[in-house]
Amino acid sequence: MEVTDTVPASTAGRVSRLSALTAGVRAPVLRFRDGVRERIEALPxxxxxxxIVGADLALLVITVAAVVQRHSYFPNPLPLIAMFTAFLPIPLFAVFGVKPHPVLLKLSGMVSCALFMIQPVPADFAPFVLVIVAGEVAAIAPRGLTIGFSLLAIAQLLAFDLAGYLHWGSGERLEGLPMYVLGILLGTFAGVMLQYQRRFLYQERENQSIRAVRAADEERRRIAREVHDVIAHSLSITLLHLTAARRALQTDDDVDEAVDALVDAERLGRQAMADIRRTVGMLDTQPTRIAPEPSAADIDELVGDFRRAGLTVDYRRTGDLAAVEGAVGHALYRIGQESLANVAKHAPGAAATVRLEVGPELASLVVTNALPAGPPVRRDGGMGLRGMRKRTELLGGTISIGPGDDGWTVRVEFPLKSGGCTTLSTVLPGLLRPRPQEDM
Known part of the structure; x- marks a missing residue:
């Protein structure tokens, strides 16, 4: 019993000590790994x-090949020292946090190549260390440092070529010198291309950010125009119905007429809420079921709503409305809606004239009303007028707003493209094109 009791206890003790030792070794390794990762992420x-790994692997292959070529010099440790010098920036960065500055890369590469070439061999791989380092320096350094290192690297090869010819007794120059010089130049060009690619990437990211901000601003302005038009229209007609209901109760005691006016006001209010929900729903990124936007065919009902609210409207249309389906039809509806709402708001009691004409190549809408008494109306003011001009501009139409012989006139014309079927695909480039910001 005693033997069987002691053996498991000793085994468990060894296991616990081994686990503690493993944990004691693992913790510093994990801290070292996390520190290296943080330093890498902090690099510019x-x-x-x-x-980066590909360049280091290429440098490793070249230095190993250069060491193997110098096997006849063993046990001289100079090739191993040259190999360690080539990778000196890596332990300096990983252990001490020294950033791989281009000057450090240049010095380590040139010293490593020099240590290798002190022990010359035929068809030497050592000068290719300068090729790799030239690419690394060119990828991160300014133009002056890049050109300077390339010239120093070529000068170093020329110096060793001359030293071998003069002092080492063989009378032989460095074998493959033109190839090495060309390799340094190619490595430099490769690094420069990488750096330009990185700069273009930064520029493209900045341009995309600017385009995204402009598109978002334009989308917000578009939705603001939609909400403004819906609210202005619904409130104008609702107020007209409420005014009619109040007069019916005050003057005639006609409850039925007042109830009819209130019912119409309630219906238009609910319709306006639905329009606002649909417009604001465009901001939602989730796929939703979107009701069709009003078009030129809905102008008849629009005029009817204003007439039922008490506004006198002389309305006449000519031509085939099917020719203006899409963005042009929606713009005509919104401009007519805003124009009639302005009549109800700024010229109460005045009669309005609406003319909608659709030809083979042109669709026009003219809304006219008598000028109200008092000071002249300020031109180019208000979000509604800016919204009408923006809609017309995006679709390539023309619009004129202001007083005329017949009163205040809003005249808009749109060209009909591709047989009159203008879709949102023709509007999207205009929405995304940078434009001067308007005062809201």
Whole structure:
């Protein structure tokens, strides 16, 4: 019993000590890994890790090949020291946090190549260290440092070529010198292209951000115009119905007429709420069921709503309304809606004239009303007028707003493209094109 009791206890003790030792070793390793990761993320160079690792692997292959070429010099440790020098920026960065500055990369590459070439071999791989380092420096350094390192690297090769010819007794120059020089130049060009690619990426990101902000601003202004038109229309007609109901009760005691006016006001209010929900629903990113936008065919009902609310409207239309379906039809409806709402708001009691004409190549809408008594109406003021002009501009139409011989006139004309079927696809480029910001 005693033996069987002691063996498991000792085994458990060894296991616990081994676990504690493993945990004691693992914790510093994890801290070191996390520290290296934080330093990498803090670097100002955002090249993909595959590019950085690929350059380091290429440098590793070249230095290993250069060490193997110098096997006849063993046990001389100089090739191993040269190999360690080539990778010196890596432990300095990982352990001490020294950032891989271009000058550090240049010095480590040139010293490593020099240590290798002190022990010359035929068809040497060592000068390709300068090729890799030239690409790394060109990818992160300013133009002056890049050109300077390339010239220094070529000068170093020329110096070793001359030293081998003069002092090492063989009378042989550095084999493959033109190839090495060309490799340095190609490595420099590759690094420069990487740096330009990174700059263009930054520029494209900035341009996309600017375009996204402008598109969002334009979309907000468009939705603001829609909400403004809906609210102005619904409130104008609702107030007309409420005024009719009040007069019916005050003057005639006609309850039925007042109830009819209130019912119409309630119906239009609910319709306005539905329009606002549909317009604001455009901001939702989730797929929703969107009701069709009003078009030129709905202008008849629009005029009828204003007539039922007590506004005198002389309305006449000519031509085929099917030719103006889409964005043009919606714009005609909104401009007519805003124009009649302005008549009810700014010229109460005045009669309005609405003419809608659709030809083979042109659709026009003219809304006229008598000028109200008092000071002249300020031109180019109000969000409604700016909204009408913006709608017309985006669709390539023309609009004129202001006093005339017959009173205040709003005249708008739209060209009919592709047989009159203008869709939102013809409007989208105009929405996304940068335009001067308007005062809201």
């Amino acid at each position: 160079f955002d090249y993909p890790p595959a590019v």
